[in-house]
Amino acid sequence: MASTVTRDRLVCNSSGCYQQIECTAWITLCSHVFCAEHGRELRQRLTANPGSPCPACGSLFRDGQSLLERKLDHPVQVRALQLCGYNPEVIMEIATVAIAFWNHQKLQVCANLTRKNEFYKESALVARKERDDAEEQLRRVKVQLGQVQAENHELKEKMVATKRNRRRDSSERDHKKLGIEKQRRQEDDFLL
Ligand SMILES: [Zn+2]
Ligand SMILES: [Zn+2]
Numbered sequence: 001m002a003s004t005v006t007r008d009r010l011v012c013n014s015s016g017c018y019q020q021i022e023c024t025a026w027i028t029l030c031s032h033v034f035c036a037e038h039g040r041e042l043r044q045r046l047t048a049n050p051g052s053p054c055p056a057c058g059s060l061f062r063d064g065q066s067l068l069e070r071k072l073d074h075p076v077q078v079r080a081l082q083l084c085g086y087n088p089e090v091i092m093e094i095a096t097v098a099i100a101f102w103n104h105q106k107l108q109v110c111a112n113l114t115r116k117n118e119f120y121k122e123s124a125l126v127a128r129k130e131r132d133d134a135e136e137q138l139r140r141v142k143v144q145l146g147q148v149q150a151e152n153h154e155l156k157e158k159m160v161a162t163k164r165n166r167r168r169d170s171s172e173r174d175h176k177k178l179g180i181e182k183q184r185r186q187e188d189d190f191l192l
Contacts, residue, residue, distance in 0.1 A: 009022070010102070010105050011105075011109060012034050012035035012038055013032045013033055013034060013055075013056040013105075014038040014055055015055065017034075017035060018112075021036075024036040024070070024071060025070045026038070026039025026043070026067060026070070027067070027070050027101070028059075028061070028066060028067050028068075029059075029061075029066045029067075030054050030066075031101055032054055032057060033105060034056075038055070042055065042067060046061055050063075050064075
């Protein structure tokens with residue numbers, strides 16, 4: 001039980017901080033809690049400007065009791081002494097407020113986790129859609145590449161055939177030319 005209590009901590013409500021609160025908690029009347037660093041910052045701001053708003057919810061701090069520093073690492077006996085002297089009704093009232101504060105904080109953490117979960121789910125959907133689109137585009141490009149390669153192959157074959165035909169025509173022309181020259185030489189020999 002003791003180890004569970006030690007592990008289960010509140011987290012700072014300052015936007016972007018969310019660090020676990022170990023020894024010192026700054027508690028507000030509007031049910032928010034801040035780590036040592038952000039609590040001290042808030043205390044300095046309130047000292048300079050007593051009407052400053054809570055960074056977590058915007059509620060205005062009206063007096064010095066709206067923000068309290070609470071040491072969490074006191075031994076249990078020391079903490080218990082803080083309740084000694086009150087009648088049981090007051091002790092129960094204090095415990096009820098403290099438990100409500102704790103539950104409020106845990107509900108906030110749950111709500112944040114749910115929001116994050118939704119955000120990651122949506123991001124995963126968008127990423128999956130982008131991947132499907134990219135795969136579809138890749139498939140189309142592969143089809144186009146196949147067509148271009150087939151056209152290229154066809155053109156190469158045509159070029160080879162054209163060269164072969166040209167060589168054959170040229171050879172036939174040379175052959176005819178040689179025949180005509182031979183015939184002329186024979187005619188010249190005959191006339192002489
Ligand atoms: Zn913080
Ligand atoms: Zn607040």
